[in-house]
Amino acid sequence: MAVWSWGGRLGLRRYLGAGRILCLRFQSRGPQGVENGDRSQCSSKTPKIPKIYTKTGDKGFSSTFTGERRPKDDQVFEAVGTTDELSSAIGFAMELITEKGHTFAEELQKIQCTLQDVGSALATPRSSAREAHLKHTAFSEGPILELEQWIDKYSSQLPPLTAFILPSGGKSSSMLHLCRAVCRRAERRVVPLVQMGETDANVAKFLNRLSDYLFTLARYTAMKEGNQEKMYKKP
Numbered sequence: 001m002a003v004w005s006w007g008g009r010l011g012l013r014r015y016l017g018a019g020r021i022l023c024l025r026f027q028s029r030g031p032q033g034v035e036n037g038d039r040s041q042c043s044s045k046t047p048k049i050p051k052i053y054t055k056t057g058d059k060g061f062s063s064t065f066t067g068e069r070r071p072k073d074d075q076v077f078e079a080v081g082t083t084d085e086l087s088s089a090i091g092f093a094m095e096l097i098t099e100k101g102h103t104f105a106e107e108l109q110k111i112q113c114t115l116q117d118v119g120s121a122l123a124t125p126r127s128s129a130r131e132a133h134l135k136h137t138a139f140s141e142g143p144i145l146e147l148e149q150w151i152d153k154y155s156s157q158l159p160p161l162t163a164f165i166l167p168s169g170g171k172s173s174s175m176l177h178l179c180r181a182v183c184r185r186a187e188r189r190v191v192p193l194v195q196m197g198e199t200d201a202n203v204a205k206f207l208n209r210l211s212d213y214l215f216t217l218a219r220y221t222a223m224k225e226g227n228q229e230k231m232y233k234k235p
Contacts, residue, residue: 066128079122079189086182087115093175100172100225107150114143118203125198139202147209154220164232169222176218183211
């Protein structure tokens, strides 16, 4: 059985990885339970490391958490892939922020972990999910409320908005604006799945709130680093 994964080859493998390895080992055993017919391998205590490539997606199809095979350009995988892209962008932003010694880098790392849960929820289409699948990938309101707390904390320290802000304010701030733009695209990919009843509405709410958080954090970062934000001026 091939197992689909995302986000640094983790994500759903925490649920299915062990099952995949067990399946591969079972299929390769000989009549007496000896792998590949070589009895000497049974005495070895060195665990067999599975290959990172499975070749099961070579024909343009991949598996959801429910085991359903879908084209790789399916709406589900578009949403999952964009969420993965968002996590990667946040990872880059976090490196820039860590170099500056900002403590809120820990918040970004926590968000990356939450995005792994978002990907798991998205890869569990309700139309083919069983109760056990939904139990493993349920997405609660907790992360949304936490983002709102962080937004309020930083907003209270920022000057009021008087004009449209252009992505600017230094490298860290500009990268956070880029993350915000990717987050908006991820949200646009998720909304149709929510409307179709394929995923939890909390997933879209989280991404919506996350884009607000990234915008607020970009402004806060520029302020903390003493960088001026560029304002929109009509030509």
